[in-house]
Every structure is written in structure tokens, then in C-alpha cells.
Amino acid sequence: MLSVSDAEAIILNLVQPLAHQRDTEIVDLFTADSRILATAVTSPLDFPHWDNSAMDGYAVRYEDVQHSSTEKPTVLEIVEDIPAGYQPKSTIQPGQAARIFTGAVIPTGADTVVMQEKTRRQENRVFILDTPKPQGFVRYKASFYQAGTQLLPAGIKLNASEIAVLAAAQCPQLSVYRRPRVAIFSTGDELMTIDQPLQPGQIVDSNQYALAALVRQSGAEPLILGIVKDDPVALEKAIAHAIAIADIVLSSGGVSVGDYDYVDKILESLKAKIHIQAVEMRPGKPLTVATFPNTDAINRASPHSALYFGLPGNPAAVLVTFWRFVLPAIKKLSGIAEGWETVFLKVRSHDELRSDGKRETYLWGKLHLIDGVYEFHKAGGSHSSGNLINLAQTNALAVLPVGKTLISPQEDVQVLQLNKD
Numbered sequence: 001m002l003s004v005s006d007a008e009a010i011i012l013n014l015v016q017p018l019a020h021q022r023d024t025e026i027v028d029l030f031t032a033d034s035r036i037l038a039t040a041v042t043s044p045l046d047f048p049h050w051d052n053s054a055m056d057g058y059a060v061r062y063e064d065v066q067h068s069s070t071e072k073p074t075v076l077e078i079v080e081d082i083p084a085g086y087q088p089k090s091t092i093q094p095g096q097a098a099r100i101f102t103g104a105v106i107p108t109g110a111d112t113v114v115m116q117e118k119t120r121r122q123e124n125r126v127f128i129l130d131t132p133k134p135q136g137f138v139r140y141k142a143s144f145y146q147a148g149t150q151l152l153p154a155g156i157k158l159n160a161s162e163i164a165v166l167a168a169a170q171c172p173q174l175s176v177y178r179r180p181r182v183a184i185f186s187t188g189d190e191l192m193t194i195d196q197p198l199q200p201g202q203i204v205d206s207n208q209y210a211l212a213a214l215v216r217q218s219g220a221e222p223l224i225l226g227i228v229k230d231d232p233v234a235l236e237k238a239i240a241h242a243i244a245i246a247d248i249v250l251s252s253g254g255v256s257v258g259d260y261d262y263v264d265k266i267l268e269s270l271k272a273k274i275h276i277q278a279v280e281m282r283p284g285k286p287l288t289v290a291t292f293p294n295t296d297a298i299n300r301a302s303p304h305s306a307l308y309f310g311l312p313g314n315p316a317a318v319l320v321t322f323w324r325f326v327l328p329a330i331k332k333l334s335g336i337a338e339g340w341e342t343v344f345l346k347v348r349s350h351d352e353l354r355s356d357g358k359r360e361t362y363l364w365g366k367l368h369l370i371d372g373v374y375e376f377h378k379a380g381g382s383h384s385s386g387n388l389i390n391l392a393q394t395n396a397l398a399v400l401p402v403g404k405t406l407i408s409p410q411e412d413v414q415v416l417q418l419n420k421d
């Protein structure tokens, strides 16, 4: 059976990232956070825009003050007052200084700033009480960034610091990748909506809520398509509709070996290419992954051939397969230049972790920081794939590879950190 890492590689190979020519939109800078920049940005401005002062003090000529001390201060005539935002008019001659403030333009002729704590003022004269560093406290024009060079590359996720840089470079709007569209629906006659009284044998469809939250947290746009009965005709209609409007489709349930598990059969009747039908993992074994090469049969919202994930119905399996396979796929699709692969941390296990060793086993729990070292604490209660309850308040999945049946307390364990973006 397919290993987890092989399955991840197959899935990532199936993902074509959004194209910056057509899958982009213009957003205002105030609403750009966490979007992915679609085109590189350069600025016509130098940073700093001009030589400016880093301190409140006096702009002087270094050669005038290079032998200054408290015992033998240099005395200079103050010829101009230069607050920030003011354009100096004077040229500083030998024996002269200008009063200057942080961020203000360094006047012609001056090459050093003395901070005011190292001076004493007497009317229009200033006593320099200490020899400053040559060119001290001057922020030189273009010393942070040269106009016309690349300011930010395409394919990065915009966080606060990138947005601040774009604001400083006067980019009120920018081109970002559109959000990937991820269609979600649940299958199963036993499923009931959240607001209906449950009849015997019925359960609430919780998977759609889980997936909608996970999709939104990943920066993609969830298209919530509801519950589909275990009925081949209804299912075919739902799948055909979903792959026509979305880049990625997530169904849950109906992918195992039961008589009412129709998903794989319907995919075949829609001429899908099924790349994965089972993975050597627990939970999440009966995962189905498919694409639709001959998409001309379906009018497509976007030229992308939708990537279809038939997630297993068990609630824990839905979450684990999303975190392990769907999240990297959405990240790669989103246009981000790098960092879509799943990243594992090596941490210490607080508890004994067991597996039957037959499948790569994922156990949910919580990472605690103990004396600066991460420790994995396994969630109490059953780790059955059908148990959703003890998944609440977890933030990590510990992984026991195939063949590993026991990890003892204090032993190292690989974990997948969750909900960290």
C-alpha cells in the first residue's frame, strides 16, 4: 500500500500553482495581509529618500569637532534650525553648526551629527563636549534600498512587515493571487444538519464545519455545498458541479469498501483519473485522490483541472488527512513560492505512544513548552478515528512510522504542528 510520503509526493505533483497572468486580483494595501504577492515590486524611491539625522542634536563638519572634549569644547555658531520635514537652506561653513532633529535633512556642508546630550547651548552658540564618531548618526540616502532594484519578490505571503514596506514605497494597491476555491461536501444518509433534531441512527455532519474552518485558515475560499445522500445520481451531480467551480474538491465519507461507498465508482464514471485509493496510514487509510484530465466535458470556472480529495468519513481521519495532504496542496496551489511541504518538529514525548506498527500512525495531542523545549502530551481518551471529542484543544499530531510500535516517555518523536499559520 502507498506510503504517506509517496502519497504526499503524488499529490504535490498533481498541483499546478495559480498562474500570475490570470489568477490574480488587485487589493488595497489595508486588506492585503496574508495574501500572496503575484508580481515582484520595485520602487522608484531610494530608502532613506535623503541623508537624514538619526538623533536630536547638531549637524556639524567633523573636521571642526575632531578634538572636542569637556575640558576643551569646540564652540560653533548655530546658523539654522532644521526640524523633520523642513528643507534646509544653509550650507554649513567651518565653525558653524545647524540645530537638527531626528529624521530631518542633513544640510549641505555637514557630515556628522552630535547628539544634544553631548553639547551645551549658549544663545546662538553650541559647545561640543565630546569628539563624535566621524559621520556619526547620519542615515545615508539609499543606504537601506536603492531605487529600481527588487523590493519584494513574487510568491511571498504578505505579513505586517511586508505591508509596511509596500506602504513606505507608496503601493496603495497590489496584485495578489486570487484565493484558491475549495468546494466541500459531505456524503452519508446518516448525516443531519446542525439545527435538526437527530433521529435514531443519525449524526450531525461535523466534517463540513471542520473543513470549512481548515480551508479558511489556509487562506483559501471554502465553497460549502452541503450534504449529499448515499445515492449515485445525487453524488454524480454533486461531484460534476463541484469540479466545475473549484480548484480543489473535498468530499468526506463513502470512500471505503462498503456497499454504499459510491465515491470511487462515480469518479470512474466521470472519467476521472484516480491516483490514490488507499494510504498506509491511520487514521485516513481509504483516502481517494483524483483528477479529471478530459475536463472539456465540463465547462470549467478556471482552466485548472480540479484536484479531488475523497476524504474518509471518520472525523479524525478528515482532520488528519487534511493537515497531512490537503494543506500542502492548497499552499502550493496558492502561488506561494516555497514552504508548502509538511514540516515536522522533533520534540520529546511526555507520554508512552503506541501503534500496531502496520500503518504510519498519527496521534493527536498538545505541545507544551517545558524549559524552552517542546514536549508532546498525548490527548487522553480514545484515539479511534471516529472520536472527534478529544481532538478539541489539540495542536499537534505525533507520528509513529510504519514498524514503530512504541515511543517511551522522554523519547524523541516527530510531530506535525497544527493551526500555527
Ligand SMILES: Nc1nc2c(c(=O)[nH]1)N[C@H]1C(S)=C(S)[C@@H](COP(=O)(O)OP(=O)(O)OC[C@H]3O[C@@H](n4cnc5c(N)ncnc54)[C@H](O)[C@@H]3O)O[C@H]1N2
Pocket: 186, 187, 188, 190, 191, 203, 204, 205, 206, 207, 208, 252, 253, 254, 255, 256, 257, 258, 261, 283, 284, 285, 286, 311, 312, 313, 314, 315, 317, 385, 386
Ligand atoms: N471492512 C472494512 N471496513 C472499513 C475499512 C476497511 O478497510 N474494511 N476502512 C475503515 C476506515 S480505516 C475508515 S477511515 C472508514 C472510512 O470509510 P468511509 O470514507 O466510507 O466513511 P463512511 O463509512 O462514510 O463514514 C465513516 C464514519 O464517519 C462518520 N461520518 C461520515 N461523514 C461524516 C460527517 N460529515 N461528519 C461526521 N461524521 C461523519 C460516519 O457516520 C461513520 O461513522 O471505513 C472503515 N471501514
Ligand code: MOO
Pocket: 281, 282, 283, 284, 285, 286, 312, 314, 316, 317, 385, 386
Ligand atoms: O483510516 Mo481509518 O483508520 O479509520 O481513519
Ligand SMILES: [Mg+2]
Pocket: 253, 254, 255, 256, 257, 258, 260, 261, 313
Ligand atoms: Mg463507508
